[in-house]
Amino acid sequence: MTRPHVLVVGAGIAGPSLAGWLTSQGWRVTLVERARSLRTGGQAVDFRGPVHRTVLERMGLWEAIHERRTRSGTQSLVDASGRSLVELPALMMSGDVELHRGDLCQLLFERTRVRVEYRFADAPTALRETAEGVDVEFERHAPQRFDLVVGADGLRSTVRSLLFGEGPECLRHHGYRVVGCTLPNTLGLRRRGVIYSEPGRGVSVTSAQDEALARALFVFTGGPLGPHERSPASARDAVSAVFAGAGWKTRQLVEGLREAEDVYFDAIGSVRLARYSRGRVVLLGDAAWGGTLGGQGTPLAMVGAYVLAGELLASPGSHQEAFSRFEARMRPYATPAQEGAKHVGGFFAPRTRPGLFLRNQLYRVLTSKPLERVFVKLVTQAAHAFELPDYGGAFSLPRHSLDGALQNDPPRSHG
Numbered sequence: 380m381t382r383p384h385v386l387v388v389g390a391g392i393a394g395p396s397l398a399g400w401l402t403s404q405g406w407r408v409t410l411v412e413r414a415r416s417l418r419t420g421g422q423a424v425d426f427r428g429p430v431h432r433t434v435l436e437r438m439g440l441w442e443a444i445h446e447r448r449t450r451s452g453t454q455s456l457v458d459a460s461g462r463s464l465v466e467l468p469a470l471m472m473s474g475d476v477e478l479h480r481g482d483l484c485q486l487l488f489e490r491t492r493v494r495v496e497y498r499f500a501d502a503p504t505a506l507r508e509t510a511e512g513v514d515v516e517f518e519r520h521a522p523q524r525f526d527l528v529v530g531a532d533g534l535r536s537t538v539r540s541l542l543f544g545e546g547p548e549c550l551r552h553h554g555y556r557v558v559g560c561t562l563p564n565t566l567g568l569r570r571r572g573v574i575y576s577e578p579g580r581g582v583s584v585t586s587a588q589d590e591a592l593a594r595a596l597f598v599f600t601g602g603p604l605g606p607h608e609r610s611p612a613s614a615r616d617a618v619s620a621v622f623a624g625a626g627w628k629t630r631q632l633v634e635g636l637r638e639a640e641d642v643y644f645d646a647i648g649s650v651r652l653a654r655y656s657r658g659r660v661v662l663l664g665d666a667a668w669g670g671t672l673g674g675q676g677t678p679l680a681m682v683g684a685y686v687l688a689g690e691l692l693a694s695p696g697s698h699q700e701a702f703s704r705f706e707a708r709m710r711p712y713a714t715p716a717q718e719g720a721k722h723v724g725g726f727f728a729p730r731t732r733p734g735l736f737l738r739n740q741l742y743r744v745l746t747s748k749p750l751e752r753v754f755v756k757l758v759t760q761a762a763h764a765f766e767l768p769d770y771g772g773a774f775s776l777p778r779h780s781l782d783g784a785l786q787n788d789p790p791r792s793h794g
């Protein structure tokens with residue numbers, strides 16, 4: 380492979396991050412995204428600790444991310460009268476720096492769009508490996524051969540199913556569902572959040588960057604969801620039914636959800652795979668190890684992109700070696716971090732009244748002054764537990780600003 384041509388599937392976070400690294404070193408990347416334009420939906424995502432920071436610095440993104448940070452403060456666990464029971468420090472819910480997923484998505488696109496060939500509104504339908512490469516068929520584009528294929532197409536990865544024939548069984552369900560949306564900030568929150576829980580149902584509301592708005596998450600017990608059960612209409616019906624009669628300000632939040640435009644609905648689960656690659660095809664980000672919520676999916680995707688690019692560039696003649704070193708490094712990091720997805724439902728909505736009482740007591744103790752250090756360790760240890768490889772000084776992304784190009788041709792966005 381003299382100047383390898385890589386197909387990356389998915390223009391979320393992992394895909395553009397990898398594409399940026401590879402093209403900065405002269406590789407050719409075609410990035411196919413199923414949506415018609417960049418999907419800038421989602422709530423806030425955060426970065427914590429030196430591993431995440433170093434990767435962002437090497438990507439030349441640290442300052443840009445800081446400029447866009449949400450500056451979220453504490454989150455209060457409240458009772459039905461709105462009285463704060465526990466104040467959760469900003470570090471727990473929003474790390475060292477937090478920004479809206481859409482801002483990050485946009486930033487990565489801006490930094491990579493000149494060198495990467497983006498193709499929107501297309502998706503692969505078949506992959507066939509030969510001795511020379513992977514022959515890929517698409518929904519819209521003519522078939523094409525690539526040296527390597529990277530599936531960065533999220534939790535319900537098509538590349539993963541084409542590669543391993545994996546059905547929904549590799550997405551393990553954790554007994555909860557989540558609905559997210561943006562609402563008017565009727566609670567008047569300013570750079571802070573509130574979490575109200577009852578057995579089996581809980582809602583969190585956090586002020587958004589635009590203080591007229593707030594971001595809400597409704598978390599409740601429930602089974603897995605089929606592909607046609609995740610529509611905004613189903614989300615509104617499910618939340619109305621589950622939260623009927625719930626206390627605090629829940630009714631007004633449920634009413635806000637009725638008018639919300641960016642409704643997201645999913646079951647909480649995480650991906651478990653025996654391996655991340657086969658032949659010339661590899662999975663990255665949520666497609667390989669993702670969890671619906673609470674698993675540090677975004678920083679893991681960016682660390683993973685850095686490691687995959689580093690390993691490929693370190694041994695350009697042998698993708699097998701690069702893929703196995705990538706997996707050997709990332710699996711022990713990603714798997715424990717994704718444990719968070721297992722517990723996030725139980726944190727927002729403990730199933731029983733004693734469970735709710737215990738959660739409040741536990742966090743009251745953990746956030747007390749004497750246990751401050753223990754608490755910091757608990758909420759950062761998964762992010763820290765990685766020895767970031769150094770692939771050499773030249774390995775950093777160019778910092779070109781493409782604002783002019785963007786003003787002439789703004790990418791449309793939708794959730």
Ligand SMILES: Cc1cc2nc3c(=O)[nH]c(=O)nc-3n(C[C@H](O)[C@H](O)[C@H](O)COP(=O)(O)OP(=O)(O)OC[C@H]3O[C@@H](n4cnc5c(N)ncnc54)[C@H](O)[C@@H]3O)c2cc1C
Binds near residue numbers: 389
């Ligand atoms: C719209 C949206 C909102 C999100 N909101 C949040 C949030 O609020 N909080 C949070 O922690 N995480 C959120 N996530 C998930 C978060 O982005 C990931 O956990 C993390 O950033 C890892 O990113 P990823 O690139 O692996 O996956 P994703 O960010 O999910 O990106 C995958 C991309 O692949 C595309 N795709 C899927 N299938 C195909 C296909 N067959 N062909 C081509 N393209 C395909 C998708 O359209 C998407 O753009 C959201 C993801 C999306 C897509």
